[in-house]
Structures are given as structure tokens and as C-alpha cells.
Amino acid sequence: MEFNADATFVPGDWVPYFFPGIKVEVFHGMARNKRGHSSEDESDHYRIRGWFDLYCTHAEKDTAKFQELAEIHRHFSVAHTGWPKLDPLLRNAVQGPRDRAGDDLPVVFYASTFSRSVTSAPLLVKKIAELASSGRWKFIVTLHPKMDPAVVEQYRRLAGKHLRFVESDEDLLPIFPEADVMLCDTSSIMFEFMFLDRPVVTFRTKMPGPYLIDVNDVEEVEPALEKALGYPRDLMNETRALCNELHSFRDGKSSGRVLDAVEDFLLERKPGLRRKPLNLLRKIKVRRRLRRELKRGVRLSSQ
Structure with missing residues (x-):
């Protein structure tokens, strides 16, 4: 507020x-969610809550x-x-199979979400340790910041020659290109990885x-990873089609387009x-x- 901003960029669904200045929605992720593609999920993605002046969208459909x-x-x-978060990935990364020397082990990037109903982390820790x-x-492992600390510690202890925690x-974006394949569950991070x-x-x-x-089944994980390393044609065609649906641009210049859109909006x-709705109840919340x-920040800073 002291800076007296012309625009506030919001990667979420609410803002003070x-x-x-104007409130600009740039979104937390692309138009996919953890419960699939039901009409209920889609309506939530497109719900207008009255906070934003400008929506910066990613693809033709949205x-x-x-x-x-x-x-x-x-x-x-x-x-x-387009989505600014993808800019460094699209601008700098080499797409397609990683250039591996003959004796290089395949690298798996494992990422898991935290929700107990969908996370795979507790179920896969022994299998990942075994592999x-x-x-x-080789594995690169990262877990959601809200993951159960006990589960996080289990994976931390696996760090070694063939596993980086x-x-x-x-x-994470600069690390993605080091992996040949991603192992995931229901985290939206997998859609970001697909752009490689x-x-x-x-x-x-x-x-x-x-x-x-x-x-x-846990025992199906390694065969699935081996299959993925072969880059099955149908799988990769579907992956590319999904990426085209989720994000229109491949030039890594979405951040510039967002700034141009803000200037165009202001001018x-x-x-x-019209004026935005009063939203009195939401403002109280x-x-x-x-x-x-x-209060939570004060407690944490005093600890």
C-alpha cells in the first residue's frame, strides 16, 4: 500500500x-484440477467473485x-x-528426450500433492527407496509444502547417490529438464512438466x-516408468494435444504480454x-x- 501500486498480480482467487490499483488475476495453475473434468469443477474455475479488474488467460478455451x-x-x-510461470521453462529448456550418455541412468522426477485423499507419497516411499x-x-523428489512432516522426513532420509531430495x-522449473520422466499422483505440477x-x-x-x-498397484510403477521411457507415440500425441489446449504460447514471453495487457487496461x-460489486460479506471475510x-505470522516470528 505504501508503494501505491498501479496493479497487484494475484496467483489465487482472492485479494485484499x-x-x-487494479487487481490482475494470473492464476495459480492452468485450467485443470484435482477432481477431474466435471461441470462442477469447471464452474468453480470460472466463478466470478468480484475481486478482479483484469483476467490474464492462458489458452483459447478459457x-x-x-x-x-x-x-x-x-x-x-x-x-x-499465457502463464508467466512457464516463461523460463519454455524459453530455456530443451524439449523432447533428454540427451543421455550410454551409461547414464534414467532420471525420474517424483512429485506428490499433500491431500490425504490423493497423495501417493506414503504408499510409494518403500518402492522409491527400492528403485x-x-x-x-535415479530420482529427484519433491513434496508439497503442506505434506505431513513425518512423510517428508522419510523421503529426506532416502537422499543419497541415486536420490536427490x-x-x-x-x-522446480530449472530442475525439470534433468528428468526423463515424471512420477506423480494428482498434483498440477505434472501439467507443467508436460511442456518439456x-x-x-x-x-x-x-x-x-x-x-x-x-x-x-505399487508393483506396476517400475514397468510403467520403463514404458514411458519409450515415448509411446499415442501417449506423446495426447500429451502435446493437452498442452496445446492448456496454453497457447511457446515463446516464453507471457510475462511481457501480461504487462502489456495491464498498460492497455489502464489506458x-x-x-x-462498470464498478465492481460491493461484496460486503466477502470483504468482511x-x-x-x-x-x-x-496473528499466525506474529506467533511464528516469536518462536
Whole structure:
């Protein structure tokens, strides 16, 4: 607030309404979710809560949907920009199979979400330990910051010659290109990895599709990883089709388009819009939430 910002960029679905300047939705992830593709999930993704002045969308489908909603509500604008988070991956990474020397072991990037109903981490820890110690594979492992600390510690203890544990606060995008295949469950991180044009194996995912090799039994994991290393044609075609659906751009310049969209909004679009709704109940909830977070921050800083 002291900075008196012209724009606040929001990778979430709410923002302190009293911040100065326009509120720009850039989204936490792409238009996929942990429960699949039901109409209920889609309606939640496109729910207009009245916080944002500008939605910066990733692909043609979500742009068209948000534009349709903008014409109904008339208090926000839409710009098709792409997702800034993907910029370093698309700009710097080599796509397709990793260039491996003959004696290089295949590398698996394992990532798991924290929700107990969908996480694979407790179920796969013994199998990943076995595969890493077999001398047939290398692993890079990262876990969601909200993962059960006891489970995190189990994986930390596996770190060694063939397993690297990556803390949750590290930037993962620069690490992605080191892996040949991803092993995941129902974390949206797998969609980011797919933009390397490399395969993904999942364990009991809640987001099944032809772009994944999904298994239900622990003993099926290694055969699935071996299959993925062969880059099955149908699997990779479906992966590329999904990436095209999720994100229109491959130039790594989405951040620039977002800034251009903000400038265009401030100069051209803002004057023609209605005022955002009052949102009195939601504003009260935001202030309560901020007070809780402030108290939590004070407690943590005093520990």
C-alpha cells in the first residue's frame, strides 16, 4: 500500500480489496484440477467473485469463456496472455528426450500433492527407496509444502547417490529438464512438466486421461516408468494435444504480454467498465482472514 501500486498480480482467487490499483488475476495453475473434468469443477474455475479488474488467460478455451462472462458482468476485462510461470521453462529448456550418455541412468522426477485423499507419497516411499537403491534409476523428489512432516522426513532420509531430495521452497522449473520422466499422483505440477514434451506416469490419479500412464498397484510403477521411457507415440500425441489446449504460447514471453495487457487496461479499457460489486460479506471475510494470518505470522516470528 505504501508503494501505491498501479496493479497487484494475484496467483489465487482472492485479494485484499483495499490494495490500491487494479487487481490482475494470473492464476495459480492452468485450467485443470484435482477432481477431474466435471461441470462442477469447471464452474468453480470460472466463478466470478468480484475481486478482479483484469483476467490474464492462458489458452483459447478459457479466454473465450472468461470473455463471455466479461460481457455479462461488464466490470472486468480479459486478455489472452499465457502463464508467466512457464516463461523460463519454455524459453530455456530443451524439449523432447533428454540427451543421455550410454551409461547414464534414467532420471525420474517424483512429485506428490499433500491431500490425504490423493497423495501417493506414503504408499510409494518403500518402492522409491527400492528403485533408487537398485542401481537402475535415479530420482529427484519433491513434496508439497503442506505434506505431513513425518512423510517428508522419510523421503529426506532416502537422499543419497541415486536420490536427490528437493525442498519445497526451491524453484522446480530449472530442475525439470534433468528428468526423463515424471512420477506423480494428482498434483498440477505434472501439467507443467508436460511442456518439456516428456511423459508422465501417475499413481491412482484423480485426473486420468490418455496423456498419462496411470497405475493402481505399487508393483506396476517400475514397468510403467520403463514404458514411458519409450515415448509411446499415442501417449506423446495426447500429451502435446493437452498442452496445446492448456496454453497457447511457446515463446516464453507471457510475462511481457501480461504487462502489456495491464498498460492497455489502464489506458483503454478501464474507463468503459462498470464498478465492481460491493461484496460486503466477502470483504468482511477477507479482513478476518488477514487478521488470522497476521496473528499466525506474529506467533511464528516469536518462536
